[in-house]
Amino acid sequence: MNFCRGFSAVSPTLILVACVACVVRARPLATTADDTDAMHYLIKYGYLEPGEDHQNPFLRHIALLQFQDYFGLPKTGRDDDDTMKKMEEERCDLRDPVSSTALEIFANVLNLPTAGFDVLSDVPGEGQQRSWFKCTLRWKIVKPSQNLKESDVRNIVTQAMKKYEGALNQDQNEYTFSIEEARDQEDPDIKLLFVTGNHGDTFTFKKKDGVAHAFYPTEGAIHFNDDSNWTIKSKDGIDFEPAVYHQIGHAFGMEHSRNTSALMNPIFKRADVPISLSADDIERMKKLYPPRFCERIHMDRT
Numbered sequence: 407m408n409f410c411r412g413f414s415a416v417s418p419t420l421i422l423v424a425c426v427a428c429v430v431r432a433r434p435l436a437t438t439a440d441d442t443d444a445m446h447y448l449i450k451y452g453y454l455e456p457g458e459d460h461q462n463p464f465l466r467h468i469a470l471l472q473f474q475d476y477f478g479l480p481k482t483g484r485d486d487d488d489t490m491k492k493m494e495e496e497r498c499d500l501r502d503p504v505s506s507t508a509l510e511i512f513a514n515v516l517n518l519p520t521a522g523f524d525v526l527s528d529v530p531g532e533g534q535q536r537s538w539f540k541c542t543l544r545w546k547i548v549k550p551s552q553n554l555k556e557s558d559v560r561n562i563v564t565q566a567m568k569k570y571e572g573a574l575n576q577d578q579n580e581y582t583f584s585i586e587e588a589r590d591q592e593d594p595d596i597k598l599l600f601v602t603g604n605h606g607d608t609f610t611f612k613k614k615d616g617v618a619h620a621f622y623p624t625e626g627a628i629h630f631n632d633d634s635n636w637t638i639k640s641k642d643g644i645d646f647e648p649a650v651y652h653q654i655g656h657a658f659g660m661e662h663s664r665n666t667s668a669l670m671n672p673i674f675k676r677a678d679v680p681i682s683l684s685a686d687d688i689e690r691m692k693k694l695y696p697p698r699f700c701e702r703i704h705m706d707r708t
């Protein structure tokens with residue numbers, strides 16, 4: 407932030423004006439291979455807007471600072487080793503909910519209060535928490551994997567759904583959630599599909615780009631890249647279990663969390679760590695589905 411150092415005692419508006427002036431004047435620098443990878447990541451996960459001038463060293467610096475802030479890394483604003491290593495970890499395809507307007511970004515980076523700023527992103531379907539408005543939910547593996555055994559996938563999904571059901575029912579009383587596999591004639595709410603390449607949404611899978619993503623309620627679809635090297639309880643590839651727990655969280659309406667113990671952290675948990683919903687996940691879940699949620703649903707329906 408050397409552009410702004412001299413202004414640190416001045417008001418946020420002045421700093422903003424001064425920084426914007428720098429943005430306009432800054433010249434592009436030569437980029438290296440690492441730079442390109444980092445830039446691709448920053449754009450893909452929402453740290454740089456697609457329309458912005460990505461060669462602009464100031465914008466790149468701010469984007470890296472935001473990334474480092476999100477993942478609790480030292481805030482250097484450079485694509486240093488820690489930063490590049492973090493970017494190589496297997497993660498979800500959905501963007502991280504980072505501040506999107508210039509004002510929020512400056513406020514965040516300079517640690518100024520953000521009261522009054524809109525802190526939610528305005529990308530449709532992202533930055534918005536939505537929930538199902540029913541308590542009986544059905545899931546189905548609509549398109550199985552060519553590589554993972556369907557029975558293994560089904561067992562893992564069944565277990566995961568049981569854990570979510572348990573968490574959801576903690577504060578329900580007479581009326582509770584029921585989350586089960588859809589029978590043949592039932593329309594599933596949460597649909598799991600293993601697909602490849604361009605599969606009809608804005609997330610095109612490539613052999614080594616794109617792993618998994620999901621859609622918030624009441625869409626509820628979960629897509630896995632069937633070209634990814636999925637494994638079950640193995641470190642030689644991408645472990646399916648943590649990935650599916652994470653995607654189910656999205657299908658229930660949860661966004662990404664910065665909390666490193668959360669299943670909703672964008673980086674998938676490792677194969678050798680037992681999987682459960684963390685306190686952070688449960689807290690978020692309760693915001694979407696508060697105590698006696700199912701009772702309210704029942705009252706609305708009768």
Ligand SMILES: *[C@@H]1O[C@H](CO)[C@@H](O)[C@H](O)[C@H]1NC(C)=O
Nearest residue numbers: 635636637640641642643644
């Ligand atoms: C894919 O997974 C297998 C184990 O299932 C492993 O031996 C192989 O190295 C992995 N390949 C890549 C590119 O990660």
Ligand SMILES: *[C@@H]1O[C@H](CO)[C@@H](O)[C@H](O)[C@H]1NC(C)=O
Nearest residue numbers: 664665666667684685686689
């Ligand atoms: C993660 O969430 C838990 C539960 O809300 C909290 O106790 C913990 O301090 C959080 N950790 C971080 C690094 O925010």
Ligand SMILES: [Zn+2]
Nearest residue numbers: 498499500672
């Ligand atoms: Zn995700």
Ligand SMILES: [Zn+2]
Nearest residue numbers: 605607609629
């Ligand atoms: Zn998709």
